[in-house]
């Protein structure tokens with residue numbers, strides 16, 4: 001297994017979707033097996049060199065970056081086995097490939113992210129939320145077995161009763177690199193009846209959205225706010241999945257199921273063409289408890305402007321049942337229902353992006369005062385104290401897992417949870 005010092009590979013691995021943090025790795029590895037990942041990690045641990053797995057690099061604030069060695073997981077992307085109720089895939093596989101393989105068998109992952117160009121390992125190390133999460137939980141709740149390389153450079157298989165399983169799912173890469181996952185599948189449907197329901201206020205949209213998920217009215221429910229030249233538009237996007245001849249009684253547009261799941265591909269193509277995909281993206285994601293979420297959302301939506309978000313930007317909100325989410329390191333408010341609120345910003349220039357990064361920290365602190373927790377995929381410049389607060393009573397447990405599974409403290413310096421050669425976060 002050789003380390004590559006190729007400039008092109010190192011440049012590509014030195015930035016992420018956020019375009020706010022840059023760290024150039026000393027080398028990039030493109031592994032073909034878990035054994036090769038283990039070999040690299042073992043020698044890096046012996047030399048005290050940081051290592052970060054890179055899925056698709058769609059994090060927002062350097063989570064997959066390091067000045068040490070980047071393991072480019074895209075070469076470890078085989079679909080090993082597909083059955084009606086499960087799929088076994090390498091962690092570098094994209095969710096697009098997982099969906100395609102499952103679909104050929106008449107099945108589908110219960111939870112898909114809005115955008116499918118993300119890797120299995122990348123979303124499982126964060127959570128993975130989608131418009132069906134109110135029913136099935138996060139993508140981390142659909143995993144039945146994992147193969148993991150820990151920081152000592154050994155390969156392990158783990159299941160939900162194992163500490164290692166809990167330490168890596170939603171674990172932001174701190175205790176291990178996921179190399180393979182067994183994921184639960186559900187029966188696929190061929191078509192989707194999709195509808196957008198406009199609302200005058202976020203409060204009324206959130207109330208209807210909550211009712212939809214309480215009664216299980218639709219298969220997919222998402223709230224959105226978009227800002228345009230003609231003002232603000234607040235709407236719910238709902239979808240019912242079905243296979244003919246059974247037809248839903250809902251109004252709306254009919255689309256093939258796969259087209260619905262690939263609904264962001266066109267926006268990606270456009271933004272790639274216009275350059276918007278490669279500009280800074282100070283995105284913000286937090287969970288708020290239902291008791292405070294709607295007021296928070298209402299003032300947020302009032303305060304934001306079309307210029308804050310850019311033409312491609314929006315605010316998303318999804319209510320979910322926290323009891324359906326089981327990964328302990330995915331931090332959630334202690335209420336039955338929590339809302340994921342996401343601000344997807346496309347600022348016009350780097351100066352605006354820098355100011356928005358500061359706003360993100362203020363917004364996080366405000367959300368935290370209202371019982372909120374971060375979903376740490378975006379760009380909130382956390383201090384060490386913020387991470388302690390984030391993990392709360394589980395902080396000693398995470399520290400213990402870190403010293404057990406990554407004793408040389410080399411894995412995934414990007415988030416800045418533990419001080420490393422790369423990252424000594426501000427106190």
Ligand SMILES: Cc1cc2nc3c(=O)[nH]c(=O)nc-3n(C[C@H](O)[C@H](O)[C@H](O)COP(=O)(O)OP(=O)(O)OC[C@H]3O[C@@H](n4cnc5c(N)ncnc54)[C@H](O)[C@@H]3O)c2cc1C
Pocket residue numbers: 016017052053054055056057058059060063064065073091092112113114115117118119120121122123125126127128129130172173176177178179377378412414415
């Ligand atoms: C356009 C867009 C749409 C998105 N939509 C959603 C959405 O609908 N729902 C949602 O939940 N999120 C969404 N996200 C966020 C995304 O899920 C996370 O940022 C995710 O971590 C990115 O996956 P990736 O493969 O690009 O990971 P990377 O950015 O490459 O890595 C993310 C983190 O995981 C670590 N990591 C990567 N692979 C592994 C592995 N195999 N084992 C252990 N650690 C690993 C990295 O070191 C890094 O710390 C979206 C992001 C973008 C840019």
